[in-house]
Amino acid sequence: MAGNQRLVTDSDFQEAVEKGALVRVFKDDHIVDSNAVVLRFSETTVVLQSRVADLAYYNREECEFFEMKKR
Secondary structure, three states, X not given: OOOEEEEOOHXXXXXXXHXXXXXXXXXXXXXXXXXXXXXXXXXXXXXXXXXOOEEEEEEOOOEEEEEEOXX
């Protein structure tokens, strides 16, 4: 069974928001963020928080998002 699930649809992102799931973000085949929580999202942007005052904004078309499953 895969350890990570790709977030693609609005319902995928909404489920991650509701669960408070940790997310890993890739851009150009490199990890750009990890262990972050999805705060909100739109058709074009995903807002993640990795620490108390650390917010990051990512373009949905330029990045890949994966929910990190607990082992």
